[in-house]
Amino acid sequence: MSHGPSSSAASSAQGAEARPRRLVIGLTGGIGSGKSTVADLFAARGAAVVDTDAIAHELTGPNGAAIAAIRAEFGDAVIGADGALDRDAMRERAFEDPAARRLLEAILHPMIRAESRRRLETAEGPYALLVVPLLVESGDRAGGVDRILVVDCPVEVQVARVMRRSGLTRDRVATILAAQASRAQRLAAADDVIDNGGSPDALDAQVEALHRRYVRID
Numbered sequence: 001m002s003h004g005p006s007s008s009a010a011s012s013a014q015g016a017e018a019r020p021r022r023l024v025i026g027l028t029g030g031i032g033s034g035k036s037t038v039a040d041l042f043a044a045r046g047a048a049v050v051d052t053d054a055i056a057h058e059l060t061g062p063n064g065a066a067i068a069a070i071r072a073e074f075g076d077a078v079i080g081a082d083g084a085l086d087r088d089a090m091r092e093r094a095f096e097d098p099a100a101r102r103l104l105e106a107i108l109h110p111m112i113r114a115e116s117r118r119r120l121e122t123a124e125g126p127y128a129l130l131v132v133p134l135l136v137e138s139g140d141r142a143g144g145v146d147r148i149l150v151v152d153c154p155v156e157v158q159v160a161r162v163m164r165r166s167g168l169t170r171d172r173v174a175t176i177l178a179a180q181a182s183r184a185q186r187l188a189a190a191d192d193v194i195d196n197g198g199s200p201d202a203l204d205a206q207v208e209a210l211h212r213r214y215v216r217i218d
């Protein structure tokens with residue numbers, strides 16, 4: 001992996017403030033649109049990729065940093081024997097009580113934001129890609145992304161991919177989609193768009209073209 005111009009030992013020795021501010025691209029898209037696939041293609045080109053979903057999983061995994069606060073708020077019923085958040089139990093809880101979802105988010109979002117910022121400061125690369133599935137829904141620019149890159153595909157293609165990958169029924173997928181921003185809302189928020197309505201092979205040239213632009217933008 002190549003090192004960006006701001007990655008010298010000297011600059012890190014002076015602390016995070018010494019690193020020139022780097023372009024941060026917010027990568028988003030609906031469930032199953034291809035965010036992870038696209039993020040991998042950018043990572044292969046040396047971009048610093050920080051995945052907020054992965055951070056959320058770590059925070060809520062066995063003995064994750066958010067577990068104590070979640071246990072204090074919701075009790076042992078939502079914590080599994082392995083010390084991780086019991087997602088199914090939590091989903092049930094949030095389904096019965098919408099306020100529970102907001103409480104969970106109030107615990108997790110500041111922690112995700114802080115950890116994202118930490119990783120953005122330390123990850124090497126000429127620019128950074130912050131993967132935020134619900135970036136458009138959150139209504140803010142997720143703690144300061146400079147551009148929003150949307151992975152787009154027709155809703156029918158998205159539904160088919162999610163069903164194939166997860167085995168969820170069409171109805172369940174439709175419920176998840178209904179809770180997310182619409183394709184049009186996402187596109188309206190986009191600075192850049194990757195069309196993932198075709199074959200995976202079609203992604204490479206699009207990622208390459210954006211990568212070349214992002215390494216040039218300050």
Ligand SMILES: Nc1ncnc2c1ncn2[C@@H]1O[C@H](COP(=O)(O)OP(=O)(O)OP(=O)(O)O)[C@@H](O)[C@H]1O
Pocket residue numbers: 029030031032033034035036037038133161162165196197198199200201
């Ligand atoms: N162009 C494509 N053609 C066919 N299948 C694809 C294509 N792009 C992605 N997939 C597949 O569709 C599924 C969803 O892709 P991916 O995991 O990259 O999406 P995602 O947006 O990260 O999903 P999630 O919202 O669940 O994180 C995966 O099984 C992936 O292999």
Ligand SMILES: [Mg+2]
Pocket residue numbers: 035036037
């Ligand atoms: Mg993903």
